Amino acid sequence: MPMKPLDFDRRYGELDQVMGAYLGQPADDEPDRPSLALRAYLRHTWHSRPWALSVAEQQLRAYAHNPPGRLRQRLGEFYPVPDVGLAEAEIQGWLLLLADHIKQSVESGEVPRPSQLPETHWEWHARFPELGQFLGGWFSQDIPDEFTDHEAAVRDYADSTDRTLVARVVGEIRELLALELDEADYALAVAELGMELDPPAPHSTGSWLGSVADQLNGFRPEYA
Template structure:
């Protein structure tokens, strides 16, 4: 029978984060050198959820030493390994290499230094999760058909989203702008985070991100009149 959510998280929850970091990336780890995907995972997790690294090391090693058979995979009793391009005969050694790098990172304090520009698609999304939801949900290629203009889409997000999440988005926007990246990096970042339309003229991408943060900060939701306030 398929794994229940609680059991999945206990056995494969952090492993799933590690595997997700390899989507679209080369699994070219060696015992001596971690890949860009694993480095991105280690960097972000060290600075956001350092306790999870020990869980990842344990789950990687357990999966490597006790791989599932095809029947158990078909029954949903195991988390399937994504197609990383690693030959089946080499998967065990690859997983053990990941576990080894993770353990050394913990035991020797080898923390990948912060990077102003995320290295991978996964790292962009992990670092700016609410901005991912905002750009991917409100600024897809369908935006011109759904809203009169960019500001109308911003206002729709603000009016339909919990204020806690709106505040979180403003923080992520401020963080991204404060990195003072080159303009091409902002264009790439917006695309990685799901934006499929150009910013409105005359804004460059970085200017428009600042405009979004300012507009959301000034937005006041309509709670139905002066005598109605949120609980």
């Protein structure tokens, strides 16, 4: 039977976070150079959950030294490492290399500087999680079938979402706008975060995000 959530988190929770950073990215780590995916994980985790780095290092080593045997696989009580483009015989060494990079980062105390732009799809969503939920959930290609326009979608989000989450979205929009990107980078940002539509005329992507933050600050839920 599958593992219970607490047991899974104790054994594999942070390992899963590291593996998630590799989705869509090559596992091309070298002894003297972590991959783009691992650099993204290190940068975000240092600045958001630094205590988790030691957990990741321990779980990577534990999994590498004790891979799941046939019984655990049959019972479903194991973590299936995603396909990262490596042969099965290479996985153990790769996991230990990741653990070594994380250990070196922690022991050296070299905190990666925040990047102006997230460098991977995983990092975009790790840095702006609620904005990703908002844009991906309310501004997909299906919006014309559900709402009359962009403002109606924003209103629906504001009315149907807990105020704490709405406040987080507003904060994440303000953080994104504070980067003072050019319009091409704002367009890249919203696409990475799940938006599949152009902003409404006459807005640019940046000006539309600003107007959305203002709208969400002004809206109040409609209670029956």
